[in-house]
Amino acid sequence: MSSFKKRVPSAQASLPAGCRLSAYNGQVLISTGVPSLDDILGGGLPVGTILLIQEDRQTSYGQLLLKYFLRQGIVAGDKCVVVSGDESPEAIVRSLMGIAGEESLESQVQTGVDNRDDEDEERRQRRKKAAVAGGDDEDSEQDRLTIAWRYSGLKKFESGVESRPPAISSRVNKTGSTTEPAPTPSQIPFCEQFDLTTRISAKALESADTTLIDSGELQKAVLAGDSDLEDDSDDDLAASVAGRNQPDLYRNVLDKIRETLIQGGFSTTLLKDPSAPAPAPGTAGLAERHICRIGINSIASPSWRSKTPHDLYKFLHALRGLLRFSFGAAVITIPAHLYGTIDQRHATDGSTTSPYIHRLEQLCDASVRIESFAGAQTNASSAASAYHGLFHVHKVPVLNALIPSSTKLSVLLDGAAKGSGGPGQSGSGGSSKGVNNLGFKVRRKRFAIETFHLPPEGGVGQRRTSAEPSSGSSSSSLSERKKSSSAKASANPGPASGSFKKTGSSEEGSVQSRARSLGVGNQPSGQVDVHSVPGASGIARKMMGLPPKGIQGAVTSGCSTGGSDAGHKHIHGGAGSGANSSLLDF
């Protein structure tokens, strides 16, 4: 009879609900609601830090990320503080998304619909098939590499972070009965899967612990001076305490936040009642703690008027001082594109836009920027329509350590990749800068951040036989330049499709015949197909109109799937290389 006793893991139960410990340095992390963003931050947002999201211009993906953050907080039972000026905080809370698979306000019952997203579904089907067919993944029929078999042992290149399948069984309520016991902290998932097509259910809204701070109301109170405002509703704390001494919007908002932290007992240093016994130190007392999530929508937007340019910085500084000693975290979105002129954008390393925002970034622990393709000037959008925009990471949290955890743990930032590039260094995880371009896409059910790559030329299995219409003034100007570069370019305005010039020299004729003999799917009617050429920096250029005279024919496109390589080489006959280079400079 052995005297071995099973060691019960006691550390797991002692964390606050919905948190987990970082695998790298043991910090307490909370989820932002988006698994890929959690991955970028190194597992999650550390408690006590501030994440700054620089918003995009014509779309509201920044607010979408904020909503994910709040919604995850409601799932975990955290206190959510919503500060908003442009939109009423109530509207934001009401428009939060529902959980995948659960009934929503409009009682959309998703019967028989698989809850997972399309892509994940495919992946899982494939793996299931492989498992059923026998053998493990590497050796199954589909995955076995016959040509490049030496690569079969390498880890698969992950371009995205897979989301966790939701735990459906414990979540679905048919009739919203109130007798269901609240899930214990260990049952609450770290990051729930949400459904963007549904709204938050009434039951979840009721049980949510929210504090709504309407900065628009506060602003009015500040401007009105000492005048009294009537209370709007129970949730809205706007009117009650207006700053009498120093009327200042940022100060008022900060006071409200501080009050919420103190009243809720989230702060470890500012105690509501110092005479009461302090919560037990160590991990045993952590289970009773709750997290306070602060979401600020569009701070420093034009409706937030500040007394001095330093107000916002002081606000962030004081907020950091509050949060570092509290069980809370903040996600702040800011319309960064409003600050800074066009000249100040696009610094050489692709980092932030203006000195004003840069200063704020110094105080935030993490900073990301969303750049959506909607209405964008660049042509990258047309070439990469699978993505909705680019996602730039300016700063990741470095807390209590020399290097950020994401350099070791993040898949997207290439931390976990094996050091196959450098000889002699194995997986030491280095700087995350400049490793991957990241883009995001918003699908029906989730928001995903993935490595940004242009799709193969012409699409898979699709031959483009007519050039796409011009999509911007820059592209046509490029075509103008190209046309003028050749001396004898005919003045053909750039409509979508040109045509072979059948007149002229034997050289042209030979070029054409050579092209045809290559048989790459040119239309016999002689339509010139031009299409985008992927550029190194991700800006795809379209070349329109006629090619220069020397390369009269044979600009083909729509290459079949087998032969496409990264930089598509236009097949042309042996025309002068000088003219070639103007066509091919990318």
Place this chain on the structure above:
Amino acid sequence: MGYASLESHLPSSHAPLLPPGTFLSISDTQASDGNFLLHHFVSNYIKADQNVVLVGLAGILVHYTMVGRKLGVNLATARTKGNFQFVDGLTQLTDYAAPNKEYLAKLAEPKPATTTSTATPSPPTTTTTGARITRPAAAAATPLAPPKVLSYSPKLVELYRALEGIIQETASKTKTGPSEKQLVLILDDLSVLLNCGWPCRDVLALVRYLKLLVAKFNGTLITLVHADGLMAEEVSQDGLVKGVFYEADYIIDVRGLDSGGSRDVHGQLSLLHGPGYLLRQRSGQVRENEWPALTLHYKILDNNVEVFAKGYSSGVL
């Protein structure tokens, strides 16, 4: 011992410490944080059993403690010994941190301030007018007194007086034996002071005063300032960076690589001579090659920083 590979490049006269009476200015960018250098000096001075006064305007004590643990120093014991003094410049530095008077009135009613509260800095009652360090009343009750807090004042002069008091206290407490201990005063982030509204002129004056102050106490001053190229357009930012450079004896400039990010090299750091050094060199106070001006590359590891000559990173060799 700090970062061993960095040791050989620092001035060797008082190695591993810095020569007293000098001023080292560290500048960094957002892409390449200079925080790791501060940890190096903290650990060196603590291991040599000298005094450190660290003013955390952007960082908290826990951060330094945990990194110090990785580097092999125990800041908690150093604090009890009196070698290490942390000044909290984060929680109550600005007037924003002070709650409104109305709010204070509501808060003050129900509970008495107790002397047995362990880690509660009492809400300051006169912060907007006076300026003093709020010393938590629990200093006697607990073995480790909480760090002193810099509270808000409209003029930076008060901040200087507060620091002066702390330095004097630290130096007098640890005066043992004939030889005076060396002191280092580290300001975590000067840019915080500038961005919180104090004019550039005042911040530079503070730096000058502090430099003279620590020289009196056989110490050196180390400051960190953010010097991104993007900020050079703003007059006050640029003025602060240049002003600090002009005051400095030694300058360590940390920035990212021009050619972009890399996994093996995180950035470069340049050791430069400040005007003070040149003056001292001319007057013969320093030896010839005490501090050669170099540009090196570095890579930050889990608990160490490797500093190497350009092109000699271990990923290449």
